[in-house]
Amino acid sequence: MTTSDPGFSAEDRALLRDAVARFVARHGNRPRGRNAADDQALWREMAELGLAGLLVDADAGGTGGSDEELALVMELFGHGLIAEPFLGTTLLGASLIAALGDAGQRARWLPALAAGELRTALAHFEAASGQSRDPAGTRASADGDGVVLHGDKSVVFDAPVAGLLLVSACEAGGRSLFAVPAQAAGLTLRPWAAVDGRSAADLVLDGVHLPGPSRLGPPGGAAQAIEHALDRATLAVCSDALGSMQALLAQTREHLRTRRQFGQPLARQQVLQHRVVDMHIAVEESRALLAAARASLATAGPAGDESHAPERQAAVSAAKYKLGQGARFVGEQAVQLHGAMGMTDELAVSHHFKRLLMAEAMYGDADFQLARFRAAGGGVPG
Amino acid sequence: MPLRNDPVLATFRTQVREFVQAQLPADLRRKVLLGLDLGKDDYVRWQKILQRQGWVVGHWPRHFGGCDWSPVQRYIFEDETTRAGAPWLTPFGVNYVGPVLCHFGSAAQQREHLPGILSSDVWWCQGYSEPDAGSDLVAMSTRAERVGDHYRVNGRKIWTTMAQWADMMFCLARTGREGRPQEGVSFLLVDMHAPGVTVRPIVTLEHCHHLNEVLLEDVEVPAANLVGEEGKGWTYAKFLLSNERVLVAEMGRIRRMLTQARQLAGQIREGGVGLLEVPGFADALARCEIDARALDALCLAQLGAQQAGAEPGAEASMLKIRGSELQQAISRLTVDALARRGLPYSSGTVLAGDGEAAAVPEGSSGMLREYLFLRAATIYGGSNEIQRNILAKAVLDP
Numbered sequence A: 001m002t003t004s005d006p007g008f009s010a011e012d013r014a015l016l017r018d019a020v021a022r023f024v025a026r027h028g029n030r031p032r033g034r035n036a037a038d039d040q041a042l043w044r045e046m047a048e049l050g051l052a053g054l055l056v057d058a059d060a061g062g063t064g065g066s067d068e069e070l071a072l073v074m075e076l077f078g079h080g081l082i083a084e085p086f087l088g089t090t091l092l093g094a095s096l097i098a099a100l101g102d103a104g105q106r107a108r109w110l111p112a113l114a115a116g117e118l119r120t121a122l123a124h125f126e127a128a129s130g131q132s133r134d135p136a137g138t139r140a141s142a143d144g145d146g147v148v149l150h151g152d153k154s155v156v157f158d159a160p161v162a163g164l165l166l167v168s169a170c171e172a173g174g175r176s177l178f179a180v181p182a183q184a185a186g187l188t189l190r191p192w193a194a195v196d197g198r199s200a201a202d203l204v205l206d207g208v209h210l211p212g213p214s215r216l217g218p219p220g221g222a223a224q225a226i227e228h229a230l231d232r233a234t235l236a237v238c239s240d241a242l243g244s245m246q247a248l249l250a251q252t253r254e255h256l257r258t259r260r261q262f263g264q265p266l267a268r269q270q271v272l273q274h275r276v277v278d279m280h281i282a283v284e285e286s287r288a289l290l291a292a293a294r295a296s297l298a299t300a301g302p303a304g305d306e307s308h309a310p311e312r313q314a315a316v317s318a319a320k321y322k323l324g325q326g327a328r329f330v331g332e333q334a335v336q337l338h339g340a341m342g343m344t345d346e347l348a349v350s351h352h353f354k355r356l357l358m359a360e361a362m363y364g365d366a367d368f369q370l371a372r373f374r375a376a377g378g379g380v381p382g
Numbered sequence B: 001m002p003l004r005n006d007p008v009l010a011t012f013r014t015q016v017r018e019f020v021q022a023q024l025p026a027d028l029r030r031k032v033l034l035g036l037d038l039g040k041d042d043y044v045r046w047q048k049i050l051q052r053q054g055w056v057v058g059h060w061p062r063h064f065g066g067c068d069w070s071p072v073q074r075y076i077f078e079d080e081t082t083r084a085g086a087p088w089l090t091p092f093g094v095n096y097v098g099p100v101l102c103h104f105g106s107a108a109q110q111r112e113h114l115p116g117i118l119s120s121d122v123w124w125c126q127g128y129s130e131p132d133a134g135s136d137l138v139a140m141s142t143r144a145e146r147v148g149d150h151y152r153v154n155g156r157k158i159w160t161t162m163a164q165w166a167d168m169m170f171c172l173a174r175t176g177r178e179g180r181p182q183e184g185v186s187f188l189l190v191d192m193h194a195p196g197v198t199v200r201p202i203v204t205l206e207h208c209h210h211l212n213e214v215l216l217e218d219v220e221v222p223a224a225n226l227v228g229e230e231g232k233g234w235t236y237a238k239f240l241l242s243n244e245r246v247l248v249a250e251m252g253r254i255r256r257m258l259t260q261a262r263q264l265a266g267q268i269r270e271g272g273v274g275l276l277e278v279p280g281f282a283d284a285l286a287r288c289e290i291d292a293r294a295l296d297a298l299c300l301a302q303l304g305a306q307q308a309g310a311e312p313g314a315e316a317s318m319l320k321i322r323g324s325e326l327q328q329a330i331s332r333l334t335v336d337a338l339a340r341r342g343l344p345y346s347s348g349t350v351l352a353g354d355g356e357a358a359a360v361p362e363g364s365s366g367m368l369r370e371y372l373f374l375r376a377a378t379i380y381g382g383s384n385e386i387q388r389n390i391l392a393k394a395v396l397d398p
Helices: A010-027 A036-048 A067-080 A087-100 A103-114 A223-258 A270-299 A309-343 A348-361 A366-375 B007-023 B026-033 B040-051 B071-083 B091-104 B107-119 B233-242 B245-249 B251-267 B279-307 B316-341 B364-378 B384-396
Strands: A120-123 A139-143 A146-157 A164-171 A174-181 A187-193 A199-210 B124-127 B143-147 B150-158 B168-174 B185-191 B197-202 B211-222
Touching (some): A010 A036, A067 A223, A067 A270, A087 A103, A087 A120, A087 A164, A087 A174, A087 A223, A120 A223, A146 A164, A164 A199, A174 A199, A174 A223, A223 A270, A223 A309, A223 B384, A270 B279, A270 B316, A270 B384, A309 A366, B007 B071, B026 B040, B040 B107, B071 B245, B071 B251, B071 B279, B091 B107, B091 B124, B091 B168, B091 B233, B143 B168, B150 B168, B150 B185, B168 B233, B185 B233, B245 B279, B245 B316, B251 B316, B251 B364, B279 B316, B316 B384
Parallel strands (some): A139 A164, B124 B168
Antiparallel strands (some): A139 A146, A164 A174, A187 A199, B150 B211, B197 B211
16 A cells, blocks of 8 residues: 555545535445345445555546545544444555555455445454453464464454454564465354444355465565554544544534523533533544544555554554543533434434444554554654 | 654754754853742853853844744754753743833834843743733723823732832733723733832742732833834734743743653662663553653654644643643642652742752652742643633634
8 A cells, every 4th residue: 555646635635525525425324234245245346446446546447535535534424424334444444455565466355445346344452352452362373375264253244244354363483464364264254233223244264275375465564564454444433533523512502502491592502512512622633633644654655564563553552542632522512402302213313423432442542542653752852 | 743853843953952062151051950930040151151242132033133933943953952051031021021022013113122132131020911901801900090291000910920120011901991891901011120019929839939929000101112002912922922922831841850850760769779670660651751752743743734824723731731730730740749758848039948859769859949939830820720721712612
């Protein structure tokens, strides 16, 4: 994945924004279709908009976008409650195949991914190690001309729709990444839906045999690329949360201005005014810190360049920590300020609340991010 | 974030940083970092050093003696000087009355007053708050009656910072009784050495004297010291406040305090390890650092929007709220560290004879004093509750 392409002009970005906004207006703010044919049609539409291959280079059939465009898309998705499996393919699959794959693997998978024909998911975390980014329970060992995988993977977002699972495993004293077809023998997938409607699965790998060319990158050499991809995914989730927080703020503001009690709009009550102000500040500081973290991600360069890694990690964890705290506050206060209406399934408020709950949990909660921020040296740059 | 990566601004930052390293006298820096009492001479000395570069008023227009700095340059200047331990650049002349005179003052007033601000030879103070008009400033009742070629001023001003050193005070006084309360207010320049001016010290909880009450009893102020038009003082006062903008975040001070908190925590041990290894403390410090990153990002975002031509609205209130809360949080953390040694305190000024205990890290009293002083941060400059009222209007009304 290169971010040094000429990239999107302001005009390109405006066009993308309009197209995605129209897509969100058509498909957002409603429960995700449970039937596979609907899902497939929706994904085809997203691929036609260039969203499946948003981060894939143009010469591989992609859109050639950067994390800035991804942030724009995620913010709109969060705002309009789009729950379609997305990051597993568009970000994690595309970036890991581009960063680690050889020419043959890239040619085989990236155009198919951009065309909407191949969907992927990253299977990295494990139940035994929780949020840790260094799980050690899945192992790859030599098996004839290939490898065999043993272990469990948990919280694999987007796995139920993925044709190809990117599975991390310990090998050669390091971490390797393998492309595992969803239909591979010995692979069991236990799908589930998260509280916000997102689809995920837990995996059991019981002697999954893979031929030689299934490894992405050198044996034991995938750790940095995975870490970088997870950082990008973390910020993408933050953008999603930011969109959701903005929607909640707008809906809460509207509610306070129109709902009348004690003979006047709720917006006249100072205690409610100040609460909305605190929600507003949480949104604005989240937006600013997130933009700064994205800049730091861009400075840290592609997955191979690790000289800026500590500051990148600190910046990403700081943003996720702050967004998580802000998301919890805005979500809880939006429900509170809507009163009983905020408890109903009918209002979008409750759906945003659950989406933010999910965002806080994804790719490391507040405790995890704070510890990672400290481990990376913390501090305040500038 | 374009402003963060702008090479021209990076060069400017380096230039300021190197200037401070080379020109900030070591004894002044030591006083600031240890939180010792600074005298008038200390402030003036630093300002005269800055003015060799024209930097006391770098944000003023060039033809008034400034450097035409953009708001972001000014932000960087304050950030770099303050974090390095430079004395507070007292704002009353350079940030408050100076720009008002540049915009609304007569040529004669500019000739008379601007040179003293540039040279720091004239010390200014601000006569706004009154005993019965704090947050609700427009309730002020100090009166200025026109008598011939002068105004006769009567009233009481309070919380007047450093009035004990002041040569001049810019002052809001009521010249009319008609119309809305805002319409009868005028902006006057009062000679603090004139008969009828009495300055009474107010000792604050940290045992320092920086606040005062100023009594004005039949003080004769020449009519030539009316700025702009009679009855338009409220407009000028609002203009003055709009000049503070992103500086209210106090980002430089926050950086300096974080550095000091880290250093202090390295010196204090608990359970066989330094405080930085104690999870509760280390997490709290990390949270402050993350909040500081967020505040800096918010400042730069607002400066970026301003540079792109956005009309300034109520967003500075956000910076005031978050900046003041963060200063209090960091100093609270510092006090939590110091509390392990029992909080010995020596103000060094108001109460004599209370020496600092030998066993505490150097600067302990200064940090404790800063904590005590900073309780004011959420009160001064429009309390945080007032800032939330201002923001509520912007967020809920349109």
